[in-house]
Amino acid sequence: MTTPTVDVHAHILLPEVEALVADHPGLAEARALDARRNGPAALAVNGPMVRERIPKLTDVTVRLAAMDAQGVDVQLVSPSPSHYHYWADEETAEKVYRLADEAxxxxxAQAPQRLHGLGLVPLQHPELAVHALEHALEQGLLGVEISSHTPGRELSDPAYEPFWSRAAATGALLFLHPFGCTLDERLDRWYLSNTVGQPTENAVALSHLIFSGVLDRHPGLKLIAAHGGGYLPTHIGRSDHAWQARSDAGAGCAHLPSSYLKRLYFDSLVHDPHVLRALIAAAGADRVLLGSDFPFDMGTEDPVGALRAARLPDADFHAVRGGNAAALLRLT
Structure with missing residues (x-):
C-alpha cells in the first residue's frame, strides 16, 4: 500500500464562531489591534483574498476537489487562527472552543478517511486548557491548535504545566500556529506582519518551550510547529552558543537547544528548497511534515511540487510527503 500524502497545515473557517462573538466589545478592540499591526494596505488585500476562498474553507466537496488537484490524500484541518479570540472572557472563551471543536x-466527519481535525484552547485562561483539550478529543479531534503567546503570558508560563502534562499523557497533537506579532506597527507595511511576523513568533514561542525546560519536563509532547518553525531551526547555532556561554541562557534546559529540534515536528512550508533542506538537516527528515497553509495566499497550491523542488533522497521525500504524518496521525 502506498503511503498517503498528508497535509498537516490546512484551515477551516467557522462562521458560527464569528457569529457567536460578533456583538462582543472585546472583538472590536482585538480587530483594531489587528488593523494596526497589519496596516491598511494589507487589510485591503486580505478581505477579498479570504472571501474568494470561503468555498474551500467551508465546503467539504470543494475542499476534497482541491485536495485531489493537489495530489493530497489526507488533511489535518485546523481552525483559522482568526478564531482564537484570546481577548474573550472565561464564559465566552468556553463557548468559542466548544463551538469550534464541534463545527x-x-x-x-463528512469525509472521515480524508479529513482529521484539531480544536482550540483558550490560552488566556490556563485553568480551562485541560478541559478544552479533553473536549476536543471527545469530539474525535486529534488535538488542538495554539498560538505563540497570549496577552501577558508566554508558553513557558508555569500555569500551562497541567496542559502540557495532559497533552503528553493523551498523545494529543499540538499545532503551534501564531496569530499576530507583538512587533506591532513596525510590521505594518508590505505585509511584514506575516512575512516577518509569523516566523518571528514561531522562533520566540519555540525558544520559550526549549529554554524554560517544558520539553525536558514533558518529553512526550507531540508538537508541530507551522511555517517550518520560523527562524529558529536554521539559526539555532546562536541559541546553542548562548546556552554554552552564558549562565542565564543555560539555566532552564538540560541539553543543547539544537537537540530539542529532534523532539519537535515542523511543517514544510518555508517557500524555499534551500531552507527546507536546512530544516531537515537541523531537525531530521523524520521530523518534517508536508504543510500547505490551505487555502490561503501565503501557502502553496502545490505542496508536493514544493517538496520535490528540494531534491531530497527518495526515502526523505516520501517520509515528509506522508510517511511521518501517517505515523503521527496513526493513519496506518
Missing amino acids: TAAHC
Missing part, C-alpha cells in the same frame, strides 16, 4: 469535527 470542525462535523466538517471532518
Whole structure:
C-alpha cells in the first residue's frame, strides 16, 4: 500500500464562531489591534483574498476537489487562527472552543478517511486548557491548535504545566500556529506582519518551550510547529552558543537547544528548497511534515511540487510527503 500524502497545515473557517462573538466589545478592540499591526494596505488585500476562498474553507466537496488537484490524500484541518479570540472572557472563551471543536469535527466527519481535525484552547485562561483539550478529543479531534503567546503570558508560563502534562499523557497533537506579532506597527507595511511576523513568533514561542525546560519536563509532547518553525531551526547555532556561554541562557534546559529540534515536528512550508533542506538537516527528515497553509495566499497550491523542488533522497521525500504524518496521525 502506498503511503498517503498528508497535509498537516490546512484551515477551516467557522462562521458560527464569528457569529457567536460578533456583538462582543472585546472583538472590536482585538480587530483594531489587528488593523494596526497589519496596516491598511494589507487589510485591503486580505478581505477579498479570504472571501474568494470561503468555498474551500467551508465546503467539504470543494475542499476534497482541491485536495485531489493537489495530489493530497489526507488533511489535518485546523481552525483559522482568526478564531482564537484570546481577548474573550472565561464564559465566552468556553463557548468559542466548544463551538469550534464541534463545527470542525462535523466538517471532518463528512469525509472521515480524508479529513482529521484539531480544536482550540483558550490560552488566556490556563485553568480551562485541560478541559478544552479533553473536549476536543471527545469530539474525535486529534488535538488542538495554539498560538505563540497570549496577552501577558508566554508558553513557558508555569500555569500551562497541567496542559502540557495532559497533552503528553493523551498523545494529543499540538499545532503551534501564531496569530499576530507583538512587533506591532513596525510590521505594518508590505505585509511584514506575516512575512516577518509569523516566523518571528514561531522562533520566540519555540525558544520559550526549549529554554524554560517544558520539553525536558514533558518529553512526550507531540508538537508541530507551522511555517517550518520560523527562524529558529536554521539559526539555532546562536541559541546553542548562548546556552554554552552564558549562565542565564543555560539555566532552564538540560541539553543543547539544537537537540530539542529532534523532539519537535515542523511543517514544510518555508517557500524555499534551500531552507527546507536546512530544516531537515537541523531537525531530521523524520521530523518534517508536508504543510500547505490551505487555502490561503501565503501557502502553496502545490505542496508536493514544493517538496520535490528540494531534491531530497527518495526515502526523505516520501517520509515528509506522508510517511511521518501517517505515523503521527496513526493513519496506518
